Amino acid sequence: MPSAAERTRTLVQSTCSAVLLVPGLEAAGSDQLMPLSRGVGPDGDLFLEFPADSPAVRAATHAQDDELPAVLEITDVAPVSVPHRIRGRARVSGWLTAVPGMAGPGRTMLRLETDEAHIDDLWGVEEVEAESFRDAAADPLALHEAELLQHLYSSHTEELASLCELLGERAVCSCPEHRPAVVPLVLDRFGLRVRFCEREGGCFDARFEFPEPVRDVVELSHAMHTLFAAAAR
Structure with missing residues (x-):
């Protein structure tokens, strides 16, 4: 599984709202x-980066040599329609300063000197030290994840439904007409997490690991083909 520092770094470098x-x-x-x-x-x-006239820029500029505490809060929402769409939240706290000359006209760059971070997501709740955050790397699929999940959701419904065959004793029903809806929820280099939504309104998640971590979209394609082939047996 990705470490807490990697998950936090991935959210910071993603397109999630902050x-x-x-x-x-x-x-x-x-x-x-x-x-x-x-x-x-x-x-x-x-x-x-902020507009030069934003309240954050004014606060950082007026603080000058004083330490101005700040927190960047990131909210991760699933890019497909699914119950309980918020997948997680991350917070990075530290001290805020303005950095002249790093942004284009009409904009100002602010630096948040990282003190500590915190993540609360589908893996759990964990604290992240500044050094761990610094040394971590974002997931290589992060920038493509939303597009990939939307593609799976819209174009591979039958393959996703077949994942019910891999649930073992957790399988709700073997009858195709009564199977739960299957929605792809999270995709990273280690595997795919899906949410099974039952007709009665309940839902549960299942995680399907790849044989080995993938490094790019090409390797992901092979891993997904292997996963769906296993479900079709």
Whole structure:
């Protein structure tokens, strides 16, 4: 399984929505505190781009040499329609400063010096130290995950339904007309997590591991073919 640091780093570098929480800016609208872009530097610090006139930029500029605490909160929502769509949340806390000259006209780059992080997702709740976050790598499928899950959901319904055959004793019903709906929920280099939605309204998740971690979309294609072939036997 991916480590807590890897999962946090993946969310930070993904396209999930994020908002910067800064003391004193509680009255600002969340749309004013959403970075235009975000990235991670070699030391594990976050670089967040904002409009030059945003409340976050004004707060960081006025703080000058004082330490301004801030938290970047990221919410991960499943890119396909499924009950309980929020897959997780991550928080990265630290100290905020403005970095002149790193952004284009009308924009300002802010640096969040990472102190610690926290993740609450489908794997569990864990704390992440700054050093672990710095050394972790984002999942190689992260930037393609939403598109891949949407493709599976729209074009491979029969193959997804066949995964019921791999549930063993957890299988709800072997009758095709009574099988639960199967929705692809999470895709990473280690495997695929799907959500089985039963007709009575209940649902449960199952995780299908790949024989070995994949490194790119080409290897993922082979891994998915192997998984669906196993379900079809």
